[in-house]
Amino acid sequence: MIKVELKGVDEVIAELERRLGQEAMQRVSDEALKKGADLFIKVLKSSIGTSGRYAKGWTVADTTVSGPFDEGGVRTIKVHWNGPHGRYRIVHLNEWGTVRIPNPPRKGAIARAMRTAEDAYREVIKQELINGLRG
Numbered sequence: 001m002i003k004v005e006l007k008g009v010d011e012v013i014a015e016l017e018r019r020l021g022q023e024a025m026q027r028v029s030d031e032a033l034k035k036g037a038d039l040f041i042k043v044l045k046s047s048i049g050t051s052g053r054y055a056k057g058w059t060v061a062d063t064t065v066s067g068p069f070d071e072g073g074v075r076t077i078k079v080h081w082n083g084p085h086g087r088y089r090i091v092h093l094n095e096w097g098t099v100r101i102p103n104p105p106r107k108g109a110i111a112r113a114m115r116t117a118e119d120a121y122r123e124v125i126k127q128e129l130i131n132g133l134r135g
Contacts, residue, residue, distance in 0.1 A: 016133070028132030029075050030068040036125045037065045037077045040117045044079065047113035048106060058085035059094070 017025050045060050062083030068075050081088040095110050097103055 020133070026075065028129060031132055032125045032128035033068050033075060033077045034065075035128045036121045037079065039124050040113070040121055041065060041079065043117040043120075044110065044113040047109045047116070049109075058083075059087045059091065061085065062087040 013025075020028075041063060045063060048059050048063075059081065062081045062085050064080055064082050066078040066080065068077050070076070081091050091110075094104050094106055095108065097107050
């Protein structure tokens with residue numbers, strides 16, 4: 001059994017990297033990030049939806065997830081819209097509105113999805129880290 005005295009998050013991470021190795025910790029955290037991103041994508045796609053007069057489901061179809069990478073010393077996965085329908089051009093307009101259409105039908109859908117998935121996301125990350133560190 002491993003005995004660890006908790007002082008702070010940075011100390012715990014440093015101790016785990018010392019005991020397991022940096023590559024193993026990165027592999028475990030990458031898997032946790034991927035599982036968390038999958039959960040968020042499910043919530044996001046249901047929040048964006050495809051109902052409505054003009055909706056053809058292209059925003060949902062163009063939703064993609066990057067692979068894990070370092071950004072400012074932090075492992076990160078980004079959700080973005082990169083697909084054949086070019087939805088990256090209008091996602092911001094749908095989320096925030098425009099001068100001409102200040103309240104589009106799905107205004108704030110991404111922000112709502114983030115709030116909705118936040119607790120479940122953290123739980124998935126926590127469980128994946130625990131499972132990854134066990135075996």
